[in-house]
Amino acid sequence: MNFSDTIFALSSAMGKAGIAVVRISGLHANTLFGTLIMQPPAPPKQAQLAQFHDPERSEIVDFGLYIYFAAPKSFTGEDCIELHLHGGLATIQSILKILGKIPNFRPAEPGEFTRRGFLNGKFDLTQAESTIDLIDAETDHQRRAALAHTRGALHQLYEGWWRHLTELRAYAEVCLDFPDEELPEDLETHILAECLRLTKEIRQHHDTTPQGERLRLGTKIAIIGPSNAGKSSLLNYLTQTQAAIISPIAGTTRDSLEHHVDIAGYPVKLVDTAGLQDTDDPIEQEGIRRARTHAEIADLVMIMFDGNQPISAYQEFLSIAQNQPYILIINKIDQEFNCNNGIILSKFDPNNTVSISLTHAIGLEKFQNLLHHHLQQLAGNSHAPIIMHARYQHALHTTLKALHNVTQMVHIAQNTQQNPDLVLIAEELRIGLNSIAGIIGRVDVEDLLKIIFSRFCIGK
Amino acid sequence: MDKNWNIIVVGGGHAGCEAACAAARKGCKTLLVTMSRATIGAMSCNPAIGGIGKGQLVKEIDALGGMMAQAADYACILYRLLNRRKGAAVHGPRGQSDRALYQQYVQHFLKSQNNLTIAEAEVVDLIVQHQHCQGIRTASGEELSARAVILTTGTFLRGCIFQGTQRIAAGRHGEAPATQLAKRLLSYGLELGRLKTGTPPRLDRHSIDYHALTPQLGDDEPHYFSMLTETTQQQQIPCHITYTNTSTHEIILRNLGHAPAYDGSIVSKGPRYCPSIEDKLHRFADKTSHQIFLEPDGLNSDLVYPNGISTSIDIAIQDQFLHTIQGLERVKVVQYGYAIEYDYIDPKNLSLALELHQLPGLFLAGQINGSTGYEEAAAQGIMAGLNAANRYQELPDLIIARHEGYIGVMIDDLTQKGIHEPYRMFTSRAEFRLRLRADNAPQRLCPIAIEQDCLDTARMHLYQKQQQHRDLALNLLHGLSASPHQLRALDIPVNQDGVVRSAYTWLSFPQISFDELIRIWPELATIAPETRQRIALDCHYAHYTEVHEREIIQLRKEVAISIPRDTDFSRLDSLSHEVRQLLTQNRPQTLGAAAKIQGITPSALTHLMLLIQSNKLPRLNVAEPQ
Ligand SMILES: Nc1nc2c(ncn2[C@@H]2O[C@H](COP(=O)(O)OP(=O)(O)OP(=O)(O)O)[C@@H](O)[C@H]2O)c(=O)[nH]1
Numbered sequence A: 001m002n003f004s005d006t007i008f009a010l011s012s013a014m015g016k017a018g019i020a021v022v023r024i025s026g027l028h029a030n031t032l033f034g035t036l037i038m039q040p041p042a043p044p045k046q047a048q049l050a051q052f053h054d055p056e057r058s059e060i061v062d063f064g065l066y067i068y069f070a071a072p073k074s075f076t077g078e079d080c081i082e083l084h085l086h087g088g089l090a091t092i093q094s095i096l097k098i099l100g101k102i103p104n105f106r107p108a109e110p111g112e113f114t115r116r117g118f119l120n121g122k123f124d125l126t127q128a129e130s131t132i133d134l135i136d137a138e139t140d141h142q143r144r145a146a147l148a149h150t151r152g153a154l155h156q157l158y159e160g161w162w163r164h165l166t167e168l169r170a171y172a173e174v175c176l177d178f179p180d181e182e183l184p185e186d187l188e189t190h191i192l193a194e195c196l197r198l199t200k201e202i203r204q205h206h207d208t209t210p211q212g213e214r215l216r217l218g219t220k221i222a223i224i225g226p227s228n229a230g231k232s233s234l235l236n237y238l239t240q241t242q243a244a245i246i247s248p249i250a251g252t253t254r255d256s257l258e259h260h261v262d263i264a265g266y267p268v269k270l271v272d273t274a275g276l277q278d279t280d281d282p283i284e285q286e287g288i289r290r291a292r293t294h295a296e297i298a299d300l301v302m303i304m305f306d307g308n309q310p311i312s313a314y315q316e317f318l319s320i321a322q323n324q325p326y327i328l329i330i331n332k333i334d335q336e337f338n339c340n341n342g343i344i345l346s347k348f349d350p351n352n353t354v355s356i357s358l359t360h361a362i363g364l365e366k367f368q369n370l371l372h373h374h375l376q377q378l379a380g381n382s383h384a385p386i387i388m389h390a391r392y393q394h395a396l397h398t399t400l401k402a403l404h405n406v407t408q409m410v411h412i413a414q415n416t417q418q419n420p421d422l423v424l425i426a427e428e429l430r431i432g433l434n435s436i437a438g439i440i441g442r443v444d445v446e447d448l449l450k451i452i453f454s455r456f457c458i459g460k
Numbered sequence B: 001m002d003k004n005w006n007i008i009v010v011g012g013g014h015a016g017c018e019a020a021c022a023a024a025r026k027g028c029k030t031l032l033v034t035m036s037r038a039t040i041g042a043m044s045c046n047p048a049i050g051g052i053g054k055g056q057l058v059k060e061i062d063a064l065g066g067m068m069a070q071a072a073d074y075a076c077i078l079y080r081l082l083n084r085r086k087g088a089a090v091h092g093p094r095g096q097s098d099r100a101l102y103q104q105y106v107q108h109f110l111k112s113q114n115n116l117t118i119a120e121a122e123v124v125d126l127i128v129q130h131q132h133c134q135g136i137r138t139a140s141g142e143e144l145s146a147r148a149v150i151l152t153t154g155t156f157l158r159g160c161i162f163q164g165t166q167r168i169a170a171g172r173h174g175e176a177p178a179t180q181l182a183k184r185l186l187s188y189g190l191e192l193g194r195l196k197t198g199t200p201p202r203l204d205r206h207s208i209d210y211h212a213l214t215p216q217l218g219d220d221e222p223h224y225f226s227m228l229t230e231t232t233q234q235q236q237i238p239c240h241i242t243y244t245n246t247s248t249h250e251i252i253l254r255n256l257g258h259a260p261a262y263d264g265s266i267v268s269k270g271p272r273y274c275p276s277i278e279d280k281l282h283r284f285a286d287k288t289s290h291q292i293f294l295e296p297d298g299l300n301s302d303l304v305y306p307n308g309i310s311t312s313i314d315i316a317i318q319d320q321f322l323h324t325i326q327g328l329e330r331v332k333v334v335q336y337g338y339a340i341e342y343d344y345i346d347p348k349n350l351s352l353a354l355e356l357h358q359l360p361g362l363f364l365a366g367q368i369n370g371s372t373g374y375e376e377a378a379a380q381g382i383m384a385g386l387n388a389a390n391r392y393q394e395l396p397d398l399i400i401a402r403h404e405g406y407i408g409v410m411i412d413d414l415t416q417k418g419i420h421e422p423y424r425m426f427t428s429r430a431e432f433r434l435r436l437r438a439d440n441a442p443q444r445l446c447p448i449a450i451e452q453d454c455l456d457t458a459r460m461h462l463y464q465k466q467q468q469h470r471d472l473a474l475n476l477l478h479g480l481s482a483s484p485h486q487l488r489a490l491d492i493p494v495n496q497d498g499v500v501r502s503a504y505t506w507l508s509f510p511q512i513s514f515d516e517l518i519r520i521w522p523e524l525a526t527i528a529p530e531t532r533q534r535i536a537l538d539c540h541y542a543h544y545t546e547v548h549e550r551e552i553i554q555l556r557k558e559v560a561i562s563i564p565r566d567t568d569f570s571r572l573d574s575l576s577h578e579v580r581q582l583l584t585q586n587r588p589q590t591l592g593a594a595a596k597i598q599g600i601t602p603s604a605l606t607h608l609m610l611l612i613q614s615n616k617l618p619r620l621n622v623a624e625p626q
């Protein structure tokens, strides 16, 4: 497919090594040779050193690498060029500006590279969706999970279930369409056993859904605690920035502050909140209300106390700890520990408690380990195929429901010693099967008939 | 003979007969041309009508005013409702027919059909004017004109019979194949495919020892095919069951080299659901025995049809293996089994009205389209007949949707997906199976028949009476209500949720039967048993049919996205070569049709949809010189 426009975009933000990648795709990508890139095209898929040139001003903008991918052997199926730039933000901006001035060139819409690749038949549906994730992957774990999808781990998994369900349906259908044949007698037992087995497998996968979501969108962590405990200091420590204002004045943070951060390869959405304290200030009250909301929806709550100060209202924190994954952090252990706090702190799980000093860097390694442990629990092991999309989840849910109904019908029939309505069993299997088939794009009665005729000796 | 007709039907098999009668019923002056008047209505394979899926087709033909159901009832000598215990949606009425009586009925019916004339002739050519088929030419050079021609010539296209090492060019046994017409059709550039089918040997009844065999009796309460039938018309006789054994298998396997399918002479595809005994032994080597139904050919016939051992092996071997089978130790073969290979016209060349794309005015029905079975043929026949008549009367095409009938499923499958093997109806092909029951065929199709003006008054009155009873019953059921408490008082176990429900709603509970309702409300006993049963079934499946309703809407939406006729699929460069080829071959006219093509990926569909919506489909450039 030839789209008339050639599109370009910064496809990776400035990375650690200080390299940014700009990607160009389309019919006219080649016109860059001799203009922006002052040399004839290098052989496809080979990194080539070059000067990047501003043709209008005849000056060199940057010195870097490019890789040329000739159509159709590229990610989009079109002619593609990747520029690897060194020169920082200003350079990136001037390159993008130069590209934008070339006739038929325009900035890409979000996901447009993938869409083109998809429309050019480069991926199937599951692959395309994972590829969008791949592009968006900012962190290591995300990239690994996304890669596993693109290689079809997920596809294989679904196809396996699809095949089993088709076989199971074939068992039911053969009895409906060929009643005079000599068929297996233990049919219902077989259907029941297979249903239960599949239910177990699919359920296990289905239940990983929140993990997949966290891996994609980031694990939500809220830092809460009394005023002045050091919450904002913790955010700054974890993000290695000065994002939050820190001060010895209680009530410094008045609104929640969100920050995206990569912790041990996991994407994390970290929220610093206003300290919980009694106040008449309506703005501060609103801040505290928001803090509570954040705590409620967080995947993990970090409760922070100042070990030096007497802890007064702890009930609220205790009830959070009873309902959600949490880490209790006792800060400021460089200062004297207030012994009256001992009884209160003993109400929390000691395995989820760490004592640290942010200003004196004490206990931080233990804290990090505990945090990583929680993240792994919450966001999962990225090597197993994890459901990445609500669409899959929905489809699997439908399949599970259908399997449940089949199990139910067989049970009732067995208990009442009656024949189950095999047509309804077959119908439920059809519903469950079609739902999975929709993900991998295979809905065809021929697949069913093939199994029937190869498994069963049918016909007169 | 008159030279001008409204409709000409070629062929007097099951498709031809229904087509001719349907066109005549619609008031068209119709001519049926056959090579031999005597073979009209012949059952060329086993003497039985109906079965699973097939039985539903017969009921549907009946609801459209067709003939087959009445013929089957007239000739039936053993009624069996298949799948009786497996759920009403798949009940399949089947009947063993007296071959002679069946044929007699059909011939009589055709003779007494108004507007229908029968002529004996070999059709060798079609008359084509202005790229339309406008008539036929016979072997004697006669030209007969018509607004539309329906071709139902079965396996007569380049048929070839195999028996051991022998090959005979022929149609059905003992008849000449219509090779000239085949050549003529080929010249219009139609794609032909080749299929095979087989038959078992026919046995002499008196040489069978029935004492040791298990009889299979008919149903006590027969389920008739036609809504017009009220009583059993013939004496009922049983079938018998016997089995092959290891000695049988040994003989066949030792002589596979003498079977044409195994010595390489037959390469075409036979039906997987109807394999020869050679195939069964070859593919399922671990089975030590196969079932055989010994079906009587009729009340006064000496022939027996051993259903289950179709074969084309050398005739000496046929004798040998038959004699190893219990009851057949001294059996005499009247006619040996054979395989037949024949051409079919790829049904993807046809519109949903069964009209040939390449040659408007020519309709095809039956085995010529790659289907198998009397019922499949007859169902296409009636549809081709009605549509040809519509063409003459300048009315729109009649298309039965997939959710309206098995007829719709079959024609949609044939014309949109094509075939790889002889097409037979299975209920699993129908995604809306739960609503396509044998018992509700009149409810589904009589309204269509009335609208098409092809339903006789007898059926119309019956249908209207059924509907009246149904409406009255439904009013009654919706008007009565009870609480779970009241039900418990009558020992009917229900969840005590306190919700008062109508009698109709209570009926959809699996544990509540109609009899139970009558215990609560004695006035419901006034509802006739058939009406009770039909409503109870509707309720039983209601949950699922409501879900289907949504699928049907989705289906309609997909079908509503139309693909321009002049789309150049070969220039959809972004699609894989295979997909492009599939689209070019099938030329889907809607997104729904494209979705049904085997091998079309969802990404290809999304792609197509995006292109249609952005109006970017490449078009055939007609102005460009070829
Ligand atoms: N001695 C000591 N002081 C600390 C430590 N961590 C933070 N502080 C100090 O405690 C004070 C409060 O820190 P913040 O991070 O602003 O506290 P906060 O919990 O965000 O406070 P609010 O936003 O007002 O609720 C600052 O003066 C920090 O420098 C620590 O480990 N030891």
Ligand SMILES: [Mg+2]
Pocket (backbone or CB within 6 Å): A231, A232, A233, A245, A246, A252, A253, A273, A275
């Ligand atoms: Mg703060």
